[in-house]
Amino acid sequence: MLRKKGLKTHDKHIKKLAAIVGPKEILFHKEELISYESDGFTIHSHMPKAVVFPTNTEEVAEVVKYCSDNDLPFLARGAGTGLSGGAIPLNGEVIISLVKMKRLLSVDLENRRAVVEPGYVNLKLTNSISDKGYYYAPDPSSQYCCTIGGNVAENAGGAHCLKYGVTTNHILGLEVVTPTGKIMEIGHDGIPDAPGYDLLGILTGSEGTLGIVTKITVRILKNPEEKQTVLAYFDDVADGSQAVSDIVSAGIVPAALEMMDKIAIEGVESAAFPVGHPKDIEALLLIEVDGISAGINEQINEILDVCKKRNVRSVKVAQDDEERAKWWANRKTGFGAMGTISPDYLVQDGVIPRSTLPEVLKRIGEISKESGLRIANIFHAGDGNLHPLILFDSRIPGQTDKALEAGSACLQACADAGGSITGEHGVGIEKREEMRFVFSDKEIEAQTDIREVFNPHYLLNAGKLFPSPGRCAEVKKELKAAE
Amino acid sequence: MIISDLISDLTSMLPDSHVEEKSSPNQFFGNDGDIIISPKTENDIAAVLHYANENNKKMNIAGNGTKRGFGGTENKADILLSLSDYKGIIEHTVGDMTITVKPGTPFQELQDYLSTHNQKISLDPSHPEEATIGGVIAANDSGPKRLGYGSARDHVIGLRMAYPNGEIIRSGGKVVKNVAGYDMNKLFVGSMGTLGVVTEIVLKLRPLPKYESLMLLTFEKESKEEIRSFAVQFLDSMMEPVSMELLNPELAEKLTGQKVLTLAIAFEDVESSVHYQEEFVKNMKSGASQMTILAQQEAKEFWKRFNYLFPNGQREQNGLAAEAVVKVGVKNLDVIQILKESDWLEDAHNVSVHAHGGLGHGLCQVHLQGAQDDIIKAIDSLRKTVKQLNGYAVIKHLPLALRQVIDVWGGKPSYFFLLEGIKTKIDPKKTLNPKRYVGGL
Numbered sequence: 001m002l003r004k005k006g007l008k009t010h011d012k013h014i015k016k017l018a019a020i021v022g023p024k025e026i027l028f029h030k031e032e033l034i035s036y037e038s039d040g041f042t043i044h045s046h047m048p049k050a051v052v053f054p055t056n057t058e059e060v061a062e063v064v065k066y067c068s069d070n071d072l073p074f075l076a077r078g079a080g081t082g083l084s085g086g087a088i089p090l091n092g093e094v095i096i097s098l099v100k101m102k103r104l105l106s107v108d109l110e111n112r113r114a115v116v117e118p119g120y121v122n123l124k125l126t127n128s129i130s131d132k133g134y135y136y137a138p139d140p141s142s143q144y145c146c147t148i149g150g151n152v153a154e155n156a157g158g159a160h161c162l163k164y165g166v167t168t169n170h171i172l173g174l175e176v177v178t179p180t181g182k183i184m185e186i187g188h189d190g191i192p193d194a195p196g197y198d199l200l201g202i203l204t205g206s207e208g209t210l211g212i213v214t215k216i217t218v219r220i221l222k223n224p225e226e227k228q229t230v231l232a233y234f235d236d237v238a239d240g241s242q243a244v245s246d247i248v249s250a251g252i253v254p255a256a257l258e259m260m261d262k263i264a265i266e267g268v269e270s271a272a273f274p275v276g277h278p279k280d281i282e283a284l285l286l287i288e289v290d291g292i293s294a295g296i297n298e299q300i301n302e303i304l305d306v307c308k309k310r311n312v313r314s315v316k317v318a319q320d321d322e323e324r325a326k327w328w329a330n331r332k333t334g335f336g337a338m339g340t341i342s343p344d345y346l347v348q349d350g351v352i353p354r355s356t357l358p359e360v361l362k363r364i365g366e367i368s369k370e371s372g373l374r375i376a377n378i379f380h381a382g383d384g385n386l387h388p389l390i391l392f393d394s395r396i397p398g399q400t401d402k403a404l405e406a407g408s409a410c411l412q413a414c415a416d417a418g419g420s421i422t423g424e425h426g427v428g429i430e431k432r433e434e435m436r437f438v439f440s441d442k443e444i445e446a447q448t449d450i451r452e453v454f455n456p457h458y459l460l461n462a463g464k465l466f467p468s469p470g471r472c473a474e475v476k477k478e479l480k481a482a483e
Numbered sequence: 484m485i486i487s488d489l490i491s492d493l494t495s496m497l498p499d500s501h502v503e504e505k506s507s508p509n510q511f512f513g514n515d516g517d518i519i520i521s522p523k524t525e526n527d528i529a530a531v532l533h534y535a536n537e538n539n540k541k542m543n544i545a546g547n548g549t550k551r552g553f554g555g556t557e558n559k560a561d562i563l564l565s566l567s568d569y570k571g572i573i574e575h576t577v578g579d580m581t582i583t584v585k586p587g588t589p590f591q592e593l594q595d596y597l598s599t600h601n602q603k604i605s606l607d608p609s610h611p612e613e614a615t616i617g618g619v620i621a622a623n624d625s626g627p628k629r630l631g632y633g634s635a636r637d638h639v640i641g642l643r644m645a646y647p648n649g650e651i652i653r654s655g656g657k658v659v660k661n662v663a664g665y666d667m668n669k670l671f672v673g674s675m676g677t678l679g680v681v682t683e684i685v686l687k688l689r690p691l692p693k694y695e696s697l698m699l700l701t702f703e704k705e706s707k708e709e710i711r712s713f714a715v716q717f718l719d720s721m722m723e724p725v726s727m728e729l730l731n732p733e734l735a736e737k738l739t740g741q742k743v744l745t746l747a748i749a750f751e752d753v754e755s756s757v758h759y760q761e762e763f764v765k766n767m768k769s770g771a772s773q774m775t776i777l778a779q780q781e782a783k784e785f786w787k788r789f790n791y792l793f794p795n796g797q798r799e800q801n802g803l804a805a806e807a808v809v810k811v812g813v814k815n816l817d818v819i820q821i822l823k824e825s826d827w828l829e830d831a832h833n834v835s836v837h838a839h840g841g842l843g844h845g846l847c848q849v850h851l852q853g854a855q856d857d858i859i860k861a862i863d864s865l866r867k868t869v870k871q872l873n874g875y876a877v878i879k880h881l882p883l884a885l886r887q888v889i890d891v892w893g894g895k896p897s898y899f900f901l902l903e904g905i906k907t908k909i910d911p912k913k914t915l916n917p918k919r920y921v922g923g924l
Contacts, residue, residue: 110715111815111845133721155662166660168669169637184898189873191812191845193623193634193673195892196902196921201636201669205662225721245578251601251690292723295756351658355578383660384579423660431663438656438663446652446909447665453904465664 041085048089065181075461078150084428118149155205157424162382173217190217210454224290232315240283257382264376271337342391349425350414385423512551513883516563533649546615551796586617623673630843631725641685692751697782813874
């Protein structure tokens with residue numbers, strides 16, 4: 001393990017936890033814990049009590065049981081790539097890191113399913129079955145390092161979920177350790193529609209607040225026979241967004257339909273994977289169609305026609321896999337690329353009904369002007385999932401707060417357009433207050449009611465996902481409990 | 484409280500809704516009520532719930548009654564809330580491909596309307612003319628095209644639910660991708676009306692396919708190995724069937740006139756792609772002895788008949804004969820064994836068996852007809868096989884008398900305490916659809 005010092009401690013909890021997972025599988029010295037203070041949402045941080053690295057389900061259950069019995073807050077963590085702060089130990093939690101539970105347990109090609117441990121990295125699954133012609137569909141941009149356990153917690157999406165759905169559509173079964181340390185299996189053998197309320201559905205996307213997933217049965221898909229990718233450059237954002245609507249209205253369901261605006265293009269072209277996009281265009285669309293080879297050209301021609309009708313400046317089809325891979329690398333590293341044109345950036349994640357795209361983009365432009373901060377837009381245009389990237393410099397006093405305010409205003413704009421405050425990054429700590437943009441107190445209470453069923457002592461990942469008690473009904477609940 | 488008082492209470496409270504006494508509650512399928520209320524507004528739905536909850540009245544919920552024989556061990560509750568008058572389209576945003584509807588709208592009515600915009604709800608539930616969208620959602624129904632379409636849970640993006648205390652709770656929204664808070668939609672879809680009454684449903688839509696066809700394959704030897712080997716080979720190809728449904732000989736006979744184990748493979752895509760896939764199947768070394776292709780309208784007609792093969796809760800039977808529909812979930816390829824088993828059931832228990840199952844997803848439906856005792860025995864036998872395959876069997880349709888002697892849900896799962904916890908949290912007085920669900924919830 002990473003630890004340089006021995007297991008010298010007077011803390012009885014640390015001793016006991018070390019006894020469960022083994023003395024080499026626990027970190028508790030301050031200097032060892034620093035990298036666990038936050039996750040991909042770096043604006044917030046807090047020190048954990050300790051980090052344990054269980055290697056099997058029984059150890060997870062034992063750690064959980066111990067924490068639960070001793071009133072120790074705890075939470076689960078995968079690769080720590082989450083963008084909303086879901087794995088930040090707000091209450092000095094014991095972090096249960098699942099990175100050592102990273103095995104691919106079985107692959108059943110005939111029945112199209114695979115069983116993985118939660119620490120297994122998303123892209124590894126596709127890589128390990130691609131020689132047989134299969135893949136795992138959810139493809140968040142961080143897929144080269146994020147874990148499938150984390151994907152379940154966040155209900156992760158990705159560029160290709162327009163056609164294939166998000167994580168929840170690909171989870172067939174889960175083994176879960178409940179917050180009181182019971183091990184349960186839901187969706188036995190990955191057979192769909194197990195009788196009873198859809199616990200798979202409610203657990204997926206619960207951001208690690210209802211249980212800790214220790215085994216995941218996922219659906220795997222056969223590779224599409226053919227894929228074609230189109231890159232289209234527009235001089236007007238409105239033309240680009242209209243083209244998005246036209247493609248969908250033409251009855252085409254692309255595998256992916258991505259858009260980037262001028263500032264985003266400036267970023268990706270200055271970063272590690274430039275592809276030579278013209279710098280003076282206002283928007284680009286990256287469109288991928290896949291499926292049966294015999295039907296692809298017809299769809300591509302229709303897409304080219306739509307783009308031409310919408311005054312595209314130029315449009316091209318990827319000539320080979322290499323060119324396609326280049327385009328995707330350019331897109332998938334888009335967030336990080338902002339680091340080349342700005343000292344800091346904040347990623348937002350709103351969703352809007354597709355038809356409101358032009359008006360919401362206009363509003364985001366206004367927010368940028370009002371805040372004096374540049375905002376780049378990279379988004380999954382096909383399903384209306386926007387990622388405004390707010391560029392700022394944390395060294396300038398007050399700019400971080402301004403960026404956070406601008407981010408919140410973007411989410412308000414999405415909510416006002418009938419949309420949502422998060423499409424794939426989760427609420428975490430980042431968007432707790434923004435939950436009020438879309439849900440009433442009663443509706444938030446309906447959700448915390450469900451949390452109470454699973455997480456009665458509220459020791460697992462407390463303080464996430466929901467607004468802190470204030471105006472909210474949780475106050476009333478606490479008062480009631482105190483009576 | 485006597486029924487007339489209940490009626491006068493509710494009538495004065497709900498001047499716009501129809502309230503009447505049910506002279507003879509449905510003895511055959513149960514899940515009925517002493518009085519029937521057919522509200523026309525969400526306010527009225529919420530008011531009835533609030534009233535029932537406050538006054539400790541039990542309430543059953545129904546659409547058009549096609550699932551009247553699904554779950555439940557009681558003949559009647561105090562109130563039957565019928566949503567059949569609460570219907571219509573609230574909003575259809577063509578460009579966003581989303582639609583908001585009221586729960587009592589018959590499924591086919593929605594599809595007919597959407598087809599004028601070249602769109603559809605990507606679902607093919609049974610009895611689409613009668614089944615309401617609310618019922619389809621409550622039961623998380625899916626049909627033979629599950630492989631390509633998914634089930635109701637995959638298409639619901641937002642709901643308004645009237646909780647037992649009369650509060651309206653929204654879940655999800657109007658966007659196709661949304662992870663704000665818990666995915667409460669999933670909890671309500673398939674909950675059989677035991678958590679709340681759905682008052683509004685937002686669904687995502689898909690474009691109508693430009694072309695469709697159906698291939699019917701029969702096999703020389705009708706052996707398990709032969710079909711398995713074909714299925715494995717085909718599933719390993721890059722073809723994209725929306726259905727790969729195996730039909731037992733009795734069921735095939737009703738649809739094709741030929742009493743032989745038949746594999747129905749459906750394609751939906753642009754025409755060139757569909758024909759390309761048909762050619763692919765023809766060129767496979769399949770051991771298939773016969774291949775028929777039904778194109779476009781013919782394929783649609785086939786599926787239409789398919790959707791009406793099995794009984795629903797609107798129809799009662801006479802005499803001692805009974806019918807059961809069992810939903811079986813197993814691993815994909817174990818479907819072959821379930822279909823073979825159903826042939827055996829026919830001989831062993833003197834029942835007639837019509838069965839089909841999807842080789843791409845593992846869900847089967849087995850329709851049994853026969854004397855009540857024989858049906859019970861046949862279900863027990865089927866459950867033994869299913870258990871060996873690690874699957875489950877839920878009885879989707881059965882007369883009340885038999886539901887009172889056999890657990891249609893097949894027992895409680897190990898995590899029942901969570902299901903019970905959820906029910907207790909939302910419906911502590913057990914007002915809604917009492918004893919309708921898993922473990923008597």
